[in-house]
Structure formats: C-alpha cells, structure tokens
Amino acid sequence: MQLVESRSIDYVPLAERHGKVWHLWPIWFSGDAHLATLATGAIGLAAGLGFGWSVLAILAGGALGTLFMASHSSQGPELGLPQMIQSRPQFGYRGALLVWCFALVTYIGYTVFNAVMFGVAVQDLSGTELSPGGLVTAFGLFTLMAMALAICGYDWIHLAQRVLAAVVIGTLALFSVGIWLVGGHSPQFVFGTFLPLPFLVQFFAAAGYQLSWSIYVSDYSRYLPRDVGITSSFWWTFLGAFIGGAWMMLAGAAAAALFPGKEIVAALISAGNLVFPHFGPTVVVLCALPLLTITTLNLYGGSLTLLSILDSFRHIANPGRARLVALGGLGIVSVWLAAFAGGNVLGLIERLLSVLIYLFTPWTAINLVDFFFVRHGHYSVREIFNPDGIYGRWNWRGLLAYGVGFLAMVPCFATPVYTGPIAHWLGGADVSMLVGLPVSSLVYYLACRSLDLAGERAHIEKADAGLEDDAEPSLAIDFDNALPEAAA
Template sequence: MPPHDSAKFVDAATQPETRGIELIGAGERHGRARDLFFVWAAPSVSILNFTIGATLVLLGLELWQAVLVVLAASALWVFPGVIAISGPAAGTSGSVITRAIYGIIGNKPVVAFTGWLIGAVFLALTWLASSFLGADLLAGMGLTDPVVVPIAVTLVISVLTVIVAVYGHALILRVYSWLAIVLAVIFVTVTAFILPQVDWSYHPAEPLTGVPLWSAVTIGFTIIASAPISYINSPDIARYLPRSTKPSHIIAATALGGALPGIVFTVVGALLATAISAEAMHAGIESALLGLLPDWLGPVLVIGVVVNTIALNGMTTYTSSMALQAIGLSIRRIPAAIVVGLIGTALTIYLVLSTSFLDAVNLMLQFLVIVSAPTMAVFVADVVLRRNRYDGVELFDEGRGGRFWYSGGWGIPGMAAVVLGGIATALCLSTEVWTGPIAEGLGYVDLSVPVGMLVSALVYAVLLRTRLGAHAGGITPPLAPPAG
C-alpha cells in the first residue's frame, strides 16, 4: 500500500475514516496535545477500576496500603505518554513505527501477537463487565435467561463499538471529551452513595506483615500496572498532531488523562470493598455494587459502564485494525475493524459462559504483562535512544535494501529484548494458575513488571552497541530531524 495519498483520506467525524497506516502529510495534521487528555480519560473512567481496587483489599491490604499501590502503579502511565510522541514524529501508527525496532519481517509476528492478544483481552474484559451488568439490569425487568441475555447485551455493545472504530479518529477526538465528562458525573454520583457505607476504620482480620505483605503489594501493583503498560497503541491516537507539537505536552496529556480517573476510581473500589463481603464480591462485584445504590441510579450506572465500554473498545478496535494492516494483510482498515470486533465478541461470549468477572479480570490482567511489559519497555527505550527521530517514508520501505531490513528482515536486538524480557516477566509472575520460580522463591512476591521491563530495556540498549546492533543499522545515525 502506498505511504500516503491525501486525496483519498478525510479525517472527519461525520464519515467513516478510510485511512489506516498510511502516512499523514503535513497539510493534514491538526489538533492540540491537550485533546489527548479526554481521549484517554473517557476509557479510564471504568468499572474495572472498582473491581481492581476491591481486589487490593481482598488481597489483605489496609486502605492506606492500597492507596499507595494505586499511586505507584498509576505512575506507569508516563510510558504510553512517552511512546505517543512517536506518532506525530513518524506520521503513522505505532504498529508501523515498531519496524524500527524489530525489522520489516520481525515486526509482523510481534505486532500480530501483541496487537491481537492485548486488543482481544481488553475487548473481552470490558465487554464482559457490560454483559454482566446489563444482564443484571434486564433481570429486574423479567429477562432472566442466564445465557441468551448476556450474549444479546454483548452483541449490541460490540456492534456500537465497531461503529465507533469504523468512523475512527475524528469521531473519537470530538466525542470522547463529552463522554469523559458524562462518565465522570455518573461515577462521581455512584461514589457519593458508596462513601457513606464505607468502613473507614477497616482493618484486615489478620494484618499482613513481612513477605506476605510484599506479596500482596506486588501482585496488586502488577494488576494495576497491566493497564498503562498495555497501551502500546498510544502513537495511533496522537499521529494526526502537527510534527511541531511539543513532546512534553503530548506526554502530559496522555499520562494524566489515563492516570487521574484511574487513581480516583480505583481508590473508590478499595473503599467499596469495605462495604461488601468477600463472598459477595466473588459472586459478582457488579451485582453487589448495584445493591448499594438507589433503584434509579443502578440503570444510570449500567449506562455509564456501557458508554465506557464503547469508548475503550472503540479505540482498541480502531488501533487493532491498523495492526492487521501493519502485519501485511491486504485488508482495508474498516473491514479489519469488523474482523477485530468479531474476534473480541467471540472471546467475550466464551468468558460470559465460563467464568466470573472478578476471576477473569485478575487472571487475564496479570498474564497480560508477560507480553505488554517487555514490548512497552523496548518501545520506550527506542524512543529515548533514537531521540524520537523517525522517518515515516523509510518505515514503509520494505525492500531488502531498506533501512529497516536489518538482519534478513529481523531486528535482532529488539527481538532478543522482547523474548528475554518476556521470560524474565514470566519467571517473576505470581498468579493462581502460574507462579514463576523466582516469585515462588521470594514467597510469591511478584516483581514481573519492574524486572521484565528493566531486562527488556537493558538488553535492547546493550545489544545495540554490539555487532548485532551495528548490523541492524544501529540507532545513532539520525533518521529525521528531532520532532518539536
């Protein structure tokens, strides 16, 4: 596909966006960095935050400990902000930009695996929340079929999500600011009814100390951190910004937009856990939450969850459709978005029929870091080491003589860093299904995220200085003038 053809693509909220990974010319750039704040805030006002916050208390943490964990893990939102600046620099999606890391051929399996796995997991998790809540709401109206109702809710929400993805960037930019405000009002109202029921003097029956305490702290950290480090698609949302946009503004808008709502409502989730029994939370935190609210507010919350789901998954489906193009499939962006939506719907229906919401969230978010921690770390390292110098035209040169052909099409430093970082992450991971030997040896302390990211970044930086890095073209020669 040609790098760009400005006559074919129009970025307007009133019509489907046909542009995919094609380059965005200077004359088509528009927008301000601060617009990104609301783009990331709308998906972050989520019932998943309530669930994750409650999990911290279920792990045995005291409230003040849970708050510190939330703040520490939320600081990782700076990483999606850092990689977002590569979008305006290159003028294309992140799934193309990473050719500079993994090579023309090597980038394809990495994007296919990370794009599909991360996209499918988040599509399924948030659709799952809406399915359970929507089914609870409809049960009050007499629709109680435990199979048909959740599946019907999932199908309706998935169709609306795909519509958002089809209309794409301009619609997301225009609508998400309003969605963020509406969602904030709904969740703040829900919070106002939760707070009077909070046990402010709450203490675990058996306060954790020593290794068990660090185990609970690190597992909680991993669950929360899995969200920000998974947003490797942030360059896709920022790529329309003028190249002259200050990188610091892009980083701040992206990081704060994602972090602030997450911090607030994850802490509320921890407080919520003191008002609900552990048995009720395991049976279904969404049902227990509705039981704390007045009758009129329950349906409003369900609507808010559905809106948040569409906001998050619309953006995920949008960016995942470009990942399909980046791996070399001859498919336009709109059909690709439909394919992504179908896969996410199928996974959601499977989860609806086979698991509880709380179990699905905790397990899938923890396993997600095996993929997301190393890929995010390497991307951040590349942006920093390259000083955000990316040439979009050269990124589309897929020939053997191209700059990013590297070693037979493979960027060995990037591939090695991701594989070794993934292994390190898995060795340090602690879940109910899998506990790595390092985590087990430390008493189930989960250091998967910091260790996995550190190993990946260090391996990448070191290998670039070896013959492998030199054979891959290195990173020191400038690819383009510095952005901004």
C-alpha cells in the first residue's frame, strides 16, 4: 500500500487493480453514518411532521436517492476512472465543464457544512461558545486532519472507513437499543401529525442527500478488478450507503423528537444521556470521526474534479503532484467560507440539499442512461482524454438533455427565492426530482438514436487496442469484454 497515492484523474491499469468488492460497504456506510447526516433526519420534525411519518419519508427518500447513487458504482471497476471525468462522452471534452463546476461547488459546500457541524459539536461538548477566532481555528484543524488522509489517498481512505464502520455500528446499535428501551413507549415516538409539505420536504431531503454522493461514487471503486461484476458492486454500495444514511437520519429524528427545539447535536447528547449518564458526548465524538473522513472524501473528490476542469484547458503532466496542490487550495477556500457560514446547521443543510437536487438530477439520469442503455459500457479512455476525439469538445445531446430536464424542473421548484407554479399548486411541495429524472433520461435517449454506435465501437477497438502495455498506461484500456452483463 502506497504511503501517498500517485494517481488522480488518470486511468488505473489492470495490473494495479486490487481490493475486494465488499470494501464498498464500509466506504459508504461510514460515508453516510456521521453527524452531517444526523441533521438531514431532523428536517421533517422541525417543520411539524410526526415522528412515524418522518421515519417513512426518510426510508423511502433514502432508498430512492441511493438507488441512483449506487448505480454509478459499477462504472469505477469497468472504466478505471474517477466519476466526473466520465461525463465527457455525454457532454463533450469542454461541455463536461458544466457539471464539473457544479460538482466542485458541491464538494466545497459539503466541506464547509461538515466544518460548521464540527464546530457546533465542539461547542456543545465543551459547553462554551467559541469566539470567532476559536471557531476558525477549529475549522482549520478539522480541515487539516481531513486533508492529511486525502493526501495519502485511495487505499488509506478505504482502510480508515473499514475501521470506522465497526466503531459506528457498535455506537449506533447501543444508542438505538438504549433509546428503544428507555423511550420506546414515549408519546413522541407515535406516528403523529401528517403534513404533506413537510413529508415531501423530508422525503426529498433524504433522496437528495443520498443522490449527492453520485458525483464521486466510482472514485472509490475504480481500483477494483474489472471482474467484480455490476450486480455485486451495486448491492455492496447500496446497502452500505442506505443502512448508514438511514440509520443516522433516524437517530437524528429520534433525538429531535425527544428534545424538540434543541440544536441537533445538543439533542443527540441529551438523547444519549438518557441511555446512561455521559453516553451522549461519547456518541457525538464517535460519530464525529466519520464526519472527518467524509470531509476527506469531499476534498479528495473535489481535487479530482478541479483537475478535470484544468485538464480541459491544459493537459495535467504530473497528476499525482497536481492532486496535492488542488487539495491545498480547496482546504483554504473551505475554511475561509466556513468562517462566514454561521451556525444554523439545519437551515444550511436544507438549502444545500435543495440546490443539489436541482443541479444533479439531470446529470445522474444522463450519465446512467448513457452507460447502461446507450453505450453499454463501451468507452475509449484514450478518446476521453483527447480534445479532438470521437466525443467532441461539445456534445449537444448531453447538453440538450440537461437543459430540457432542468427547465422541466423549474415549475416544480420551491425555494425562499422562487416558487414555481406547480409547486405553488401543490401547496409548496417540491417534486422537481420526480420530473427531472424521466425528462432528462428520455430526451438523452432519443437524442442518441442518431449515434453511429457500431462505428464508434470500431473506433474504440482501434484506438485502445493493446494499450495496457503502453508506455503511458494511464490512458490504456480494452473494452472488448468489459461489460458482459450490461451489454447482453
């Protein structure tokens, strides 16, 4: 295992593939089971939704978002590339900048939110309000620790997530059983009031939160051997992300139900102390550890996306060194923004998730349709890095489908700034995700009917034949038998 990973957005040759497909379970369980996810589970209750209805919204929304998120996981072993660079076949060499810029904003937004969440946890654990300078120091130390692991890279991130998964499972199991024994018959844990708007807000918050991981799922599966299979990579990712995310959201809902009106971390501390004295701070500390590593994932994925953007204008000659420079820049920007973010974690995550649903619903639909139903996994890595290659600089098909899908969602938007006519008619409910997914998928699929896929595959075979042993293996792959399941 390398001390510092040498690759970034370049292709991982077959000779360097390693790991087990089940490793995807802890990477995404720990990636979801942390304090930031806790806040997502309390959104419905804060809006007056009953506890039982919040549970249903969390489970249903989480399952929907994770379904699409986990579908991207199989792209890593098949393509050997990070997630965002794979958007070039759909949007073009330069056209992919559209989604990459959105993704970079997402990475920074989550890093800022996680730093703020960490600062709130420090204040709640210490019982004192930190000064502005103290908060910035806490943000900086938190980000530096996350950066240290991100610098080490892929293998160390996987190892850390496997260790943390065992720690968090034990913590959440003890918390869940304890809360059930102590407060299982509490009046706060009944179904309670059903309110359509808060139910939908909680549903799409859970769905959007899980969907937002789609932009870097295959970053953490791209080193796996190609023969791990589509089905196994999907299910290990789905179960890890869904169980980790839903469990932590439900813990947040339970804490918010027992202690309404309290800030969410303080509510978790109080709920944990009901199980036995001083257990609450222990829960917060142990659940803050994966908050640190998911920030690592955000910085790591953000650096790859930033390099993808830069590579569109100038080829990255030394991708390993460039990744370290990109990490440093993202860390500095994130700490600076965290200093201005404020401490309203519920409001911050709700605003962030609403934006993510709007930006990435069309992208995830286009990317998955292209991979599974149009090209069936047949891509040329050499051409992905060729600005004048078969995928073009600007691909009108992906850009058109994204634009139409996004515009179709606009009447369904429900934000403090703008409420669309459909959302207004539904009483303020935002159902844009349910519109954007099918519209973007259909428009892209129909636009691709004019593609000469047979000619494209012939070109791929010629362009990439025998490149596994090339002097530049970072651009080498052979897709002759890459996707027997998907191509069938």
